Amino acid sequence: MSDVDRPGGGRGAGLLLLGVRHHGPGSARAVRAALEETRPEVVLIEGPSEANDLIPLAADEDMRPPVALLAHAVDEPGRSAFWPLAEFSPEWVAIRWALEHGAPARFIDLPATHSLAWGRDEEADETDEADKEGTAGEGDEGERATGAGAGGEARIDPLGVLAEAAGYDDAERWWEDVVEHRCVGGTGDALAPFTALEEAMTALREGHGSGGHDRDPDSASGSPVAPGQDLVREAYMRLQIRAAQREFGGGVAVVCGAWHVPALRRRATVAADRALLKGLPKVKADMTWVPWTNRRLSRFSGYGAGIDSPGWYGHLFGAVDRPVERWMTKVAGLLRAEDRIVSSAHVIEAVRLADTLAAMRGRPLPGLGETTDAVRAVMCEGSDVPLALVHDQLIVGDVLGEVPAAVPAVPLQRNLTRTQRRLRLKPEAAERELELDLRKETDGERSRLLHRLRLLAVNWGEPTASYGSTGTFRETWRLHWEPELSVRVAEAGIWGTTVRAAATAKAEADAVATQGLADVTGLAERCLLAALPDALPTVMRILADRAALDSDVGHLAQALPALVRSLRYGDVRGTGTAALAEVAAGLAERILVGLPPACAGLDADAADEMRRHLDAVHGAVGLLGDAPAPGHGDLRARWASVLRTLATRDTVHGVIRGRSVRLLLDDGELAQDEAARQMGLMLASPGTAPADAAAWIEGFVGGGSGGGLLLVHDERLLGLVDAWLTGVPAEAFTDVLPLLRRTFSAYESGVRRTLGELVRRGPGAPSGSAATGFGAPGFASGLDSGRADAVLPVVRLLLGLDEDTRGGEGGGDARAGLVGAAR
Incomplete structure (x- = not known):
């Protein structure tokens, strides 16, 4: 009988196969007890064999689990795999025991250079990120092995089968009862759990074969049947075990998934094992340690690591x-x-x-x-x-592991790590908000770093709305570090060795590849936010070319706001925006010329979309201020002229005409009397169809533009709307009702209630009530001076006014001033 065939209960010079559950605290305690009792000369662990040089780093004082071995293809960093290890993982316990006792520790699983190349020619959209992780990482856990089998064959769940045989309906509960709650230290046989589990797995594999783990993924599509990855991995592990036995003579302990133990125990010739490994695909791969999180150990995060409760398991282990x-x-x-x-x-x-x-x-x-x-x-x-x-x-739990600075990493990762430490931005698993004041040097650098990382698709931070300030000098970020971001950093390493250089190269490449004008302008805005002056010339050249060739006014209108927003950052960030201002002015000029004909003959949906473009351009022109476009006069004045044209042109849809009148009114370019006249002409004309009139009202007071308050404070406009609505023929009322309902339902409940009260009062209410705010039901016709004097001290205290205004002469003036201030 060969060494491989020796019973698992043997001690000293024999082969010790310790079948475990990955991330099982009971298995971890049992492994530690078994190693303490048997004291093997070498410890072999299921894991990619290229990681052997990384094992000594596990003893570094700065290494704190959970961590993971990360393997990625050098030429294709996105092709990657993780092998997570927690403090309560049996593999981690075995590594630490070997390092503490001076025993060699080695990984014996199939090298990542093969596992990453397995199925490389499959379509990328057929597997998601979790599938790729599971293929070479935790998806092969022996005692779990859940999920669909290769070639469509169902893969059994060993834990589920054993739990069902024991009368349990929950595999997790069964495992806790038979392993996690079992006392393995101090008294009793430390190897008994492994002997029992090996017997169970042996019987299971005899009854179910490989359990759906032995077929190649391509076998279902008609290609020749080839051995599956599990069989290849087990053959490789057997060869590594033989090599260790030849080198050390005996006392070999193997820590692996319990599912693999029967396969490692069975007789197999060296020639047969080598035949299984012949002709395996290969890619050049790099490996390193990366921080991991409890959430990524949990099934709830979408990564099937086999445990639902890493925090609970960590507590049981500790x-x-x-x-x-x-x-x-x-x-x-x-x-x-x-x-x-x-x-x-x-x-x-x-x-x-x-x-x-x-x-x-x-x-x-x-x-x-x-x-x-x-x-x-x-x-x-x-x-x-x-x-x-x-x-x-x-x-x-929110635990995030740490790795020492000595771990191998791509140059970009090292630069990012140094920058994070210099800016005191520590990656954390817990989500947190970060408030930045761009006027401060450190906060400005933090902002630039986060924006550059977003350009590289390393979305460590997501910008969010700032509360308490609307100034452009303030930014709010929501930070959340995920282990997958290490892969994104490795992928981004092809663009440069520093974050700034990589972001610059990536921005230039994206500008060349981007086709849409709005996308290029958005990229220019992001380059300004990230302070990438070296990328701006390329981006601006392509932006100018795209703008010159694009004749779609809608595209131009989408692009202009992003450019104008970017101009606002020049003062705070110190970024030159002269070239951007020139392009923005030229873009605005083309919009001014092309907008009137583009608004003619639109249907309802197209008009509603153009209304949104109209609002965006109006805001952009307002931000541009009074800066003249070269050779074309004042942009703001010319924009008002365009709005007047749209407001009076019969071929323009009612939504756009109503919105144009409203924008002119809000900017003071149109008097209230003239706005009322325009509304009266539209609503009172017998030739205006009810649907067109309703669309005009939607454009004038709809769309969340504050139109409800406008009607509250200008009862003339409300009266026109009321008179038109009561005069709509019954047969047309059902057609205009949905549009009117959409218009008025957008108002706040208080505005709707006030409008209803004003309509209920009707035109017979005192004419001054709307202007003074008095005369409504529940209010007297004038001020009560005595009651007003009683509250003066409190109001004065709230407003911080001087005490010498109390009572006496000037009391009326004080009341008037306080009322005015309160208003």
């Missing part, structure tokens, strides 16, 4: 005694931090309830289900709202 009591204390501390009333009595009662539930359910110790039920009932008063916080913060 709690030497009284795990339930310590867990309830953690939960109480979290809820107290959220201002919930939780006392020590709640903790005691929750522990008692968890123990009672475990006894009623026939479990050896309370598991996650029992503790969660107890927390919900005792500490959360039956509510799932605070329980969701417990799940998010404790059961899953």
Whole structure:
């Protein structure tokens, strides 16, 4: 019998196969106990063999799990795979034991150079990111092995089969009962769990074969059947085990997924194993350590690492005694931090309830289900709202690992790391908001870094709305670091060795590849935000070329606002915008010329879209101010002329005509009497169809433009609308009702209520009521001086006015001043 065939229970010089569940704290404790008892000469671990040189870094004091081995193709960094390791992962425990005891530790799984090339010719849209990770990473976990099998064959779930055989309907609960709650230290046989699990897996593989793991992904499409990746990996691991036995003579311990143990135990010739490895595809690959997070260990994040509750498993691994009591204390501390009333009595009662539930359910110790039920009932008063916080913060957790500076990395990653440290922007798994004041040097550099990373598709930060300030000098970012961003950084490494150089090269390439005018202008805006002056000449040249060739006014209108927004950053960011101003002025000139004919003959949908373009251009022209376009006079005055043309042209849709009148009125280019006259002509003309009149009203007071308040404060306009609406023929009313409902439903409830009150009063109300605000039901016809004097001290205190205005002479003036100030 060869060394490979020796029983797993052998000690000393024999082969020790330790079948584990990846990320299982019970398996991790069992591995540590087995290694302490047997003291092997070498520890072999399931993992890509190229990572052997990275193993010593696990002993670095700056290495804090969870971390992951990252492999990526050198020529195609997006083709990557992760091997995550948590503090409670058996593989991590084995690595740490070997380093602490001076024993060699080696990875023996199929090299990533092959696993990354496996299925390389498949269409990219047939697999998502999680599938690619699982192919060479955790998707092959022996004891889990869930998901669809290759070639459409169903892949069994070993844990599920064993749990069902034991009478459990939940594989997680079965695993907790037979492994996680089993005492493996101090007393008892440290190898007993592995012997039992190997026997179960052997019987399972005898009954189910490879369980859907032995067919090539292309076999279902009619290509020749080839051995699947699991069989190839197991053949490679057997060869590595033989090599270790020849080198060390004996005392070899292997830590691998329990599913692989029977395959590593069975007889197989060296020639047969080498035949399986012949002709495997290859790519050039690099490997490194990267930080990982608990959320990426959880199924809830979309990455099937085999555990639902990494925070809970980490607690089980770290709690030497009284795990339930310590867990309830953690939960109480979290809820107290959220201002919930939780006392020590709640903790005691929750522990008692968890123990009672475990006894009623026939479990050896309370598991996650029992503790969660107890927390919900005792500490959360039956509510799932605070329980969701417990799940998010404790059961899953926000832990982000750290790796030492000595780990291999692409030059771009090193530059990014140095910049993060210099700017004190530490990557964190928890989502947080960052307020930046661009007038400060450090905040300005932080903003430029985040904008440059976004250009490189490394979306560490997402810009969000700023509260409390509307100035262009302030930015708010929502930061959230995900492990996949390390892959994005590796991908972006092809553009340069520093963040600035890479962002510049990427922006220039994107400008050349981009076809849409609005996309190019957006890219120019992002280059200004990221302070990339070297990329701007290329982007501006392409922008000018695209603008000269694009005759679609809609495209020009979409492009102009982004350019004008970019001009506003010149003062705060210190970025030169002279070239941008010239292009913006030329773009505005083309819009002014082309807009009137482009607005003629539009249907309802096209007119509504053009109305939005009209609003955008109006805002852009307002931001441009009074800066003249070269040789063409004042842009603002010429824009007002264009709006007057649109407002009076019969071939223009009513929505655009109404919006043009409203924009002119808001800018003071049209008197209120003239606006009322325009509305009267449109609504009172017998030749105007009801649908056209309704569209005009939608353009004038609709679209969230504050039209409701305009009608509240100008009862003449409201009266015109009311008179027109009451005169609409019954047969046409049903046609205009949807448009009117859309117009008025956009108003706030208070505005709608006031409009209803004004309409109910009718035209017989006092003429001055609208102007003074008095005379409405519930108000007297004038001011009550005595009651006003009584509140003067409080109002004066609120407004910070001098005390010498109290009472006496000038009291009336004080009242008038206070009322005016309050208004």
